[in-house]
Amino acid sequence: MTSDESRETTGTRQRRPRGAVRDGLIAAGVELARAGGPDAVVLREAARMVGVVPNAAYRHFADRGELLAAVCAAAMRELAARMAAGTARVRGKYGDAAAARRRLHAIGRAYLEFAREQPGLFETAFALPHQHAYAAQDGGATHSPMPLDQLRAVLDELTDAGVLSKQRRPGLEYPIWSTVHGLAVLTGQGPLREVAAGSRVHLEKVTRTFIEAGLS
Amino acid sequence: MTSDESRETTGTRQRRPRGAVRDGLIAAGVELARAGGPDAVVLREAARMVGVVPNAAYRHFADRGELLAAVCAAAMRELAARMAAGTARVRGKYGDAAAARRRLHAIGRAYLEFAREQPGLFETAFALPHQHAYAAQDGGATHSPMPLDQLRAVLDELTDAGVLSKQRRPGLEYPIWSTVHGLAVLTGQGPLREVAAGSRVHLEKVTRTFIEAGLS
DNA sequence: ACTCATTAGTGGACGCTGTCCACGTTACGA
DNA sequence: TCGTAACGTGGACAGCGTCCACTAATGAGT
Helix, strand or coil, X not given: CCCCCCCCCCCCCCCCCCCHHHHHHHHHHHHHHHHHCHHHCCHHHHHHHXXXXXXXXXXXXXXXXXXXXXXXXXXXXXXXXXXHHHHHCCCXXXXXXXXXXXXXXXXXXXXXXXXXXXXXXXXXXXXXXXXXXXXXXXXXXXXXXXXHHHHHHHHHHHHHCCCCCCCCCCCCHHHHHHHHHHHHHHHHCCCCHHHHHHCHHHHHHHHHHHHHHHHC | CCCCCCCCCCCCCCCCCCCHHHHHHHHHHHHHHHHHCHHHCCHHHHHHHHCCCHHHHHHCCCCHHHHHXXXXXXXXXXXXXXXXXXXXXXXXXXXXXXXXXXXXXXHHHHHHHHHHHCHHHHHHHCCCCCCCCCCCCCCCCCCCCCHXXXXXXXXXXXXXXXXXXXXXXXXXXXXXXHHHHHHHHHHHCCCCHHHHHHCHHHHHHHHHHHHHHHHC
16 A cells, blocks of 8 residues: 555565565574474465565575574574573582583583473474574574583583592483483473373472482 | 176275274384385375375374374384383383393394384374374384383382482483484584494484493 | 665465365164 | 165365565675
């Protein structure tokens, strides 16, 4: 009604600034994933949200899988940021045993919180299509380290603090990550989803005790 | 070529025995899931494999989700059967500490083996749509207990054998299941999928040590 | 400043999917 | 035996991912 004259004939309606459509598609995809998981990232809908015709997306992504890969990377970054924020809130300088323990707990708590509050994004973060590698698209912004690296850092600190013996340290990040991730998945969309509704704190406490037992 | 006369007009080509179409659709869905995970369970393709028109499926399932739910249940049953077979192979009578430990190990090993050898079915087993409950369709065949129940039984045996103290026992099935499931997911389709290719046995050994530490 | 190749967006189409409706046929209980 | 409910069919629709041909804006090189 206001200005319908700009696209009188055919061709381009109006050109967005450099990379705006690409970023917009990813942002739209993130919102779709937030609401409905990776399957909800539908190319046509994302294009609609950006205000562009579906085919325009093919100028920026080879196919839907490539768009989804970018959305997955963004979701993973949001998870990493959440974890980093969680550990940053813990006071106590590096090497203090109690503080290091609290940081490990904070990492796990942030992980589970994210999985619970943003189930769609959490699922999407791990739904990277097998074909499309991460593409390491560094947009200039400085990101938080990946979950595995953050966990490694805390475990190294626990070793330096003497809480964790050097003998037990190697490779310990894998079973610990597995435990927390498994709990997130099983209680999120998995078979424990009703169990978790009633006794979430109990599950978390048991898991925490279990992990701490695995340290020694 | 042989007998094309049976469906000269319109209507039913030929009627299958009672429940054959339903069972066939589930079986076809299982094969699709085996090859490509839950997203590969496409209603029309399953109907095609059974040799029936797509709409026939709607006489047996309300929608695709309900078919998928049945396929998920079948996949979960196959996983449970695999685990039961794994523990059944372990010799030693109930209450023997060493045998109980071996049974716990066998359960976890079977779980990870199934996830690795049948990634599509494994993913599908945990892809139960949120709307459709399990529907507990007991076809008369006797099934193995669900994974959680099998794990509980072994942990109870470990308690009876004195390996696991009664104090640590309550709720321990959850973190242990989480650990094994998390490892399966992360090394299967997750971020550890290349890591696992080279050092699978190492990951499993570290995880086993971690779980055994959590018992005491 | 003007040209011109590259880039970015449009319009239309195709095949595939899940799902609905109306119809005909078969089987089974009354 | 008959009628009714269960079962399978045919045709249709909208939405999806993707391909092709076309056009308008952009920016580099002269």
